[in-house]
Amino acid sequence: MSTDTMTIREMCDAFDVTPRTLRFYEAKELLFPIRKGQKRLFTRRDRARLKLILRGKRFAFSLEEIRQLLNLYEPGNGQATQLARTLELAGGHLRDMEDRRRELDDAIGELRAQMNLVTEMLNDVSASSRAAE
Amino acid sequence: MSTDTMTIREMCDAFDVTPRTLRFYEAKELLFPIRKGQKRLFTRRDRARLKLILRGKRFAFSLEEIRQLLNLYEPGNGQATQLARTLELAGGHLRDMEDRRRELDDAIGELRAQMNLVTEMLNDVSASSRAAE
DNA sequence: CGTTCCATTTACGTAAACGTAAATCTACTT
DNA sequence: AAGTAGATTTACGTTTACGTAAATGGAACG
Numbered sequence: 001m002s003t004d005t006m007t008i009r010e011m012c013d014a015f016d017v018t019p020r021t022l023r024f025y026e027a028k029e030l031l032f033p034i035r036k037g038q039k040r041l042f043t044r045r046d047r048a049r050l051k052l053i054l055r056g057k058r059f060a061f062s063l064e065e066i067r068q069l070l071n072l073y074e075p076g077n078g079q080a081t082q083l084a085r086t087l088e089l090a091g092g093h094l095r096d097m098e099d100r101r102r103e104l105d106d107a108i109g110e111l112r113a114q115m116n117l118v119t120e121m122l123n124d125v126s127a128s129s130r131a132a133e
Numbered sequence: 134m135s136t137d138t139m140t141i142r143e144m145c146d147a148f149d150v151t152p153r154t155l156r157f158y159e160a161k162e163l164l165f166p167i168r169k170g171q172k173r174l175f176t177r178r179d180r181a182r183l184k185l186i187l188r189g190k191r192f193a194f195s196l197e198e199i200r201q202l203l204n205l206y207e208p209g210n211g212q213a214t215q216l217a218r219t220l221e222l223a224g225g226h227l228r229d230m231e232d233r234r235r236e237l238d239d240a241i242g243e244l245r246a247q248m249n250l251v252t253e254m255l256n257d258v259s260a261s262s263r264a265a266e
Numbered sequence: 267c268g269t270t271c272c273a274t275t276t277a278c279g280t281a282a283a284c285g286t287a288a289a290t291c292t293a294c295t296t
Numbered sequence: 297a298a299g300t301a302g303a304t305t306t307a308c309g310t311t312t313a314c315g316t317a318a319a320t321g322g323a324a325c326g
Contacts, residue, residue, distance in 0.1 A: 007302095007303090009302080018284080020285065021284065023304085024283070037292080038303070039302095039303060039304080040303085055236060057193060058192075058193055059192065059233075059240075060190060060192060064282090072244070075254070080255060080259060080262070083258065086251055090244060090247065091248070093244065094241065094245065097237060097241050098241065100237060101237050101241065103188060104234050104237060107188060107192075108227065108231065111205070111226065111230065115220060115227070118220050118223070119220065121208070121216055122220065125216065140272095141272095141273070142273085151314085152273075153314065153315065154314065157313070170322080171273070172273060172322090173273085190313095196312075
């Protein structure tokens with residue numbers, strides 16, 4: 001089987017980010033690449049986390065918010081009270097995302113309506129230009 | 134009928150932003166409040182734009198991107214070529230938002246799955262603690 | 267008329283998220 | 297052994313999106 005870990009350059013190519021970004025995320029404790037001598041090796045876990053990080057960014061979550069949310073996806077066999085707390089947080093996050101989904105649907109609907117208006121305006125313009133010949 | 138315009142304070146209360154933010158958006162040409170003497174008066178148009186601005190921010194658009202997108206909602210009776218260009222831009226934006234919706238749906242699905250896992254873990258923990266009595 | 271209360275202007279400050287340059291370090295390669 | 301090509305470290309720089317403080321300007325109130 002293949003290496004299962006990726007170098008920093010492979011990561012950059014795969015996710016379209018810079019080395020600086022990956023090191024920055026590591027410094028912020030969002031990623032935990034292992035070290036082979038001096039160099040970083042990114043694991044499957046790092047790749048999963050990076051995917052979630054980039055997704056979070058597209059929805060305007062700060063890196064600090066993302067860092068906390070990442071724990072929801074790795075609730076490392078804790079105490080019952082800890083698991084319950086995780087569920088609580090996840091529930092709040094879920095509601096947040098559902099709200100965003102509604103907002104996004106609204107935005108899409110409004111944009112479509114607006115595009116229809118513009119299309120009509122365009123038809124009118126070209127119709128009147130034909131009539132003027 | 135009532136004034137139809139709002140003071141800066143009324144805007145701040147209505148949209149939960151600071152005066153600084155509204156002046157900043159005006160400086161960036163995202164809002165165009167009229168002036169009554171020294172003071173700003175925000176119109177219905179400004180309120181519609183602000184709503185779109187805040188929405189855009191929640192989806193990680195930069196103010197500059199938002200400024201350009203705002204024009205899609207006010208295609209001021211231009212030339213046919215101009216309207217066509219607007220439609221083009223709007224189409225791109227629409228695809229972008231539809232992509233985001235798919236991504237958001239994925240994220241919601243994954244989070245729900247994760248919550249189910251945690252719920253099971255929680256059940257197991259409390260079951261084993263009962264069995265230990 | 268003096269005070270109080272906002273709004274405005276101007277300008278410097280700040281947090282987040284990296285960019286970028288310089289020096290060091292390996293690891294090959296010729 | 298010398299070169300070179302990529303990775304790392306360190307540290308200062310930059311952009312975006314405002315925050316914040318100081319000075320100024322009406323206007324409304326007692």
